[in-house]
Amino acid sequence: MKNLSKVLLLAGTALTFLLSGCGQSNNSAKGxxxxxxxxxxxxxxxxxxxxFYYPEPKKAISEFTKKTGIKVNWVNMGWDQVQTKxxxxxxxxxxxxxxxxVDWSRVGxxxxxxxxxxxxxxxxxxxxxxxxxxxxxxxYTVNGSLVALPxxxxxxxxxxxxxxxxxxxxxxxxxxxxxxxxxxxxxQSSGVNPHPLGIPFAAxxxxxxxxxxxxxxxxxxxxxxxxxxxxTSPSSPGYKALTWMVNAYKQGLVPRxxxxxxxxxVYNQVAQHQVSSMFEGWSGxxxxxxxxxxxxxVIGQVQYIPTPGINGQAPNLYAPDGFGIPKTAKYKGAAVxxxxxxxxxxxxxxxxxxxxxNEDILSLPVSxxxxxxxxxxNDIEQANTLVNLLQTSAKPVxxxxxxxxxxxxxxxxxxxxxxxxxxxxxxxxxxxxxAQAASSN
Amino acid sequence: MYVRAAKxxxxxxxxxxxxxxxxxxxxxxxxxxxxxxxxxxNIDVYDNTTKFAxxxxxxxxxxxxxxxxxxxxxxxYVLIGVVVSTVLAIVFALALWRGFKGRGIFLAILILPWxxxxxxxxxxxxxxxxxxxxxxxxxxxxxHLIHHYHLWLSGNRFLTxxxxxxxxxxxxxxxxxxxxxxxxxxxxxxxxxxxxxDGSGHWRTLLAITLPLIKPGITxxxxxxxxxxxxxxxxxxxxxxxxTTGSSIMLQTxxxxxxxxxxxxxxxxxxxAAIFVTALSVGVLKLIYRRVEY
Numbered sequence: 001m002k003n004l005s006k007v008l009l010l011a012g013t014a015l016t017f018l019l020s021g022c023g024q025s026n027n028s029a030k031g032x033x034x035x036x037x038x039x040x041x042x043x044x045x046x047x048x049x050x051x052f053y054y055p056e057p058k059k060a061i062s063e064f065t066k067k068t069g070i071k072v073n074w075v076n077m078g079w080d081q082v083q084t085k086x087x088x089x090x091x092x093x094x095x096x097x098x099x100x101x102v103d104w105s106r107v108g109x110x111x112x113x114x115x116x117x118x119x120x121x122x123x124x125x126x127x128x129x130x131x132x133x134x135x136x137x138x139x140y141t142v143n144g145s146l147v148a149l150p151x152x153x154x155x156x157x158x159x160x161x162x163x164x165x166x167x168x169x170x171x172x173x174x175x176x177x178x179x180x181x182x183x184x185x186x187x188q189s190s191g192v193n194p195h196p197l198g199i200p201f202a203a204x205x206x207x208x209x210x211x212x213x214x215x216x217x218x219x220x221x222x223x224x225x226x227x228x229x230x231x232t233s234p235s236s237p238g239y240k241a242l243t244w245m246v247n248a249y250k251q252g253l254v255p256r257x258x259x260x261x262x263x264x265x266v267y268n269q270v271a272q273h274q275v276s277s278m279f280e281g282w283s284g285x286x287x288x289x290x291x292x293x294x295x296x297x298v299i300g301q302v303q304y305i306p307t308p309g310i311n312g313q314a315p316n317l318y319a320p321d322g323f324g325i326p327k328t329a330k331y332k333g334a335a336v337x338x339x340x341x342x343x344x345x346x347x348x349x350x351x352x353x354x355x356x357x358n359e360d361i362l363s364l365p366v367s368x369x370x371x372x373x374x375x376x377x378n379d380i381e382q383a384n385t386l387v388n389l390l391q392t393s394a395k396p397v398x399x400x401x402x403x404x405x406x407x408x409x410x411x412x413x414x415x416x417x418x419x420x421x422x423x424x425x426x427x428x429x430x431x432x433x434x435a436q437a438a439s440s441n
Numbered sequence: 442m443y444v445r446a447a448k449x450x451x452x453x454x455x456x457x458x459x460x461x462x463x464x465x466x467x468x469x470x471x472x473x474x475x476x477x478x479x480x481x482x483n484i485d486v487y488d489n490t491t492k493f494a495x496x497x498x499x500x501x502x503x504x505x506x507x508x509x510x511x512x513x514x515x516x517x518y519v520l521i522g523v524v525v526s527t528v529l530a531i532v533f534a535l536a537l538w539r540g541f542k543g544r545g546i547f548l549a550i551l552i553l554p555w556x557x558x559x560x561x562x563x564x565x566x567x568x569x570x571x572x573x574x575x576x577x578x579x580x581x582x583x584x585h586l587i588h589h590y591h592l593w594l595s596g597n598r599f600l601t602x603x604x605x606x607x608x609x610x611x612x613x614x615x616x617x618x619x620x621x622x623x624x625x626x627x628x629x630x631x632x633x634x635x636x637x638x639d640g641s642g643h644w645r646t647l648l649a650i651t652l653p654l655i656k657p658g659i660t661x662x663x664x665x666x667x668x669x670x671x672x673x674x675x676x677x678x679x680x681x682x683x684x685t686t687g688s689s690i691m692l693q694t695x696x697x698x699x700x701x702x703x704x705x706x707x708x709x710x711x712x713x714a715a716i717f718v719t720a721l722s723v724g725v726l727k728l729i730y731r732r733v734e735y
Contacts, residue, residue, distance in 0.1 A: 257590070405701065
């Protein structure tokens with residue numbers, strides 16, 4: 001029996017070393033410079049893996065395969081799972097995809113960790129800027145390095161239910177933050193809606209982005225270009241924004257139960273006519289979710305307004321999704337060909353749902369040409385307001401890209417605002433805790 | 442003269458168990474060893490450097506106030522979860538063992554929560570606990586037991602933990618019930634016949650015969666619920682987000698690894714958690730488990 005135990009132990013140890021060896025061998029996939037052919041059919045026969053949170057747009061992908069000979073294995077994975085997958089696979093130097101979703105918030109982190117191939121060499125900035133606004137590219141650029149490419153035009157917007165505003169006797173839409181606050185109080189006091197404002201107060205990412213937007217509405221930014229906190233003084237925009245949010249919750253402008261609601265649940269509140277406005281929501285809900293008879297009770301009632309800031313129209317923060325090529329990708333040349341195809345205006349418009357809603361995987365195209373194609377085809381609801389916002393006031397959340405430890409910073413932001421709203425800590429304590437997290441970046 | 446026949450070596454047991462050994466070594470032993478080794482390293486993902494860190498990851502884990510906070514939360518999850526699920530499991534198992542009309546349907550309903558993924562359960566219970574329009578508020582309000590809708594989650598730390606743990610109890614009780622029921626069904630009927638002849642009443646029979654004889658099943662049920670409640674993650678994450686009021690040690694470990702990218706500290710904390718839960722399980726085994734032979 002003793003001998004048997006020894007044999008099993010030895011076998012186990014040998015297997016451990018064997019597996020350990022297998023793990024090490026994957027290090028060879030660390031990657032390097034990509035040499036890419038200009039011939040679109042140079043990589044015919046290769047199969048690339050694309051990781052994204054929407055199902056495969058089959059018609060478009062089959063056209064890509066027909067054109068290039070490159071096959072696509074489309075992996076449909078939840079947003080959270082993609083984030084975990086990137087971290088765990090990159091740490092293990094393991095292959096997990098050739099073209100992968102890169103969220104704007106992790107750009108600073110990926111710049112420092114070098115988990116993605118810089119794309120400048122294959123997509124020169126000047127060439128991209130002919131069809132993609134510089135502000136959009138800036139969201140994916142850190143110190144001149146293009147970490148990934150933005151693929152859509154997600155911009156934060158303010159939604160109002162115009163029917164509720166009219167019922168409360170409001171004839172002119174608010175032009176600044178004070179008017180917006182006064183209008184919400186009027187809707188509340190007139191009995192049209194006892195809790196008119198939808199803010200997702202759950203301790204999750206959407207609470208952080210609401211604060212960034214409100215800080216911009218107060219005329220400031222959260223972090224300096226070298227990622228130092230700009231919100232510690234009570235007279236700073238960030239401090240005032242947090243105070244405004246906490247007061248809105250405590251005064252009952254926001255439904256009490258929103259303390260546990262995320263952004264998707266608040267969109268549902270708008271659609272179900274439980275709230276009359278959402279200060280910060282992603283563009284694209286009008287003509288989509290808010291106007292879909294199976295989801296919404298407020299069809300035709302919701303409209304965009306220029307985001308109300310303390311001195312008039314506030315900036316609309318731009319937080320797009322992007323595609324990057326991981327260092328561990330196997331078919332980098334084919335991946336570059338895929339991205340080149342993806343950025344052609346026709347494909348962008350097709351993937352934003354022009355002519356075929358089954359192919360719709362993008363909120364709005366990142367390509368200006370594609371955006372204009374959709375506006376001309378009347379495919380975007382309230383296009384004039386939206387396009388005007390995009391052209392005049394959209395800017396990235398962080399001017400020099402998100403900080404490297406963005407996830408840690410954002411966690412401090414949303415947990416402390418959540419606690420402050422509940423009265424578990426004061427606004428000042430929340431601000432100090434967030435500042436401490438920012439300083440430790 | 443008696444000659445003992447030479448025992449012929451039979452390779453088949455080893456052949457058949459080899460895949461299992463590979464499985465356990467590959468998916469349990471190897472990751473555990475790697476986690477242990479890496480817990481002594483300072484892995485800097487930004488500079489792509491790895492340095493020996495001694496026990497500093499363990500020290501910083503134990504000195505981290507958010508870890509301490511989530512550890513206390515986790516103990517509360519374990520305490521509430523293990524006690525309530527075990528008591529419920531014994532009650533349900535005794536009811537099922539005695540038999541009643543509709544036993545099969547009851548058993549099927551009982552098993553249903555066990556089969557559902559934790560995240561799906563979280564979503565269902567979110568709908569129940571919702572403070573704006575949730576079922577629980579609506580139900581209590583219709584009975585005039587409450588005058589305004591309550592915030593069941595997030596408002597108060599202990600209430601939050603209690604309600605989140607209720608959801609996990611709903612999930613783990615079915616397995617505990619099945620384990621206790623299996624023990625009950627293995628008790629020979631003759632023992633009860635003898636007890637009846639000796640004039641033992643229901644309570645006396647329960648306390649002197651039934652409960653002592655199902656101790657192995659109860660022990661396994663307790664260990665199972667202890668491991669699951671200690672590792673609670675889905676329910677607080679879905680119901681309470683990343684709020685500190687309900688943060689568990691597993692949620693904290695996840696944050697350390699995937700938000701802070703502090704891998705060494707995360708490995709140290711997960712290794713400490715594994716040691717802790719193993720020690721607790723062994724303690725329960727020593728304290729309660731008694732070998733039963735009929």
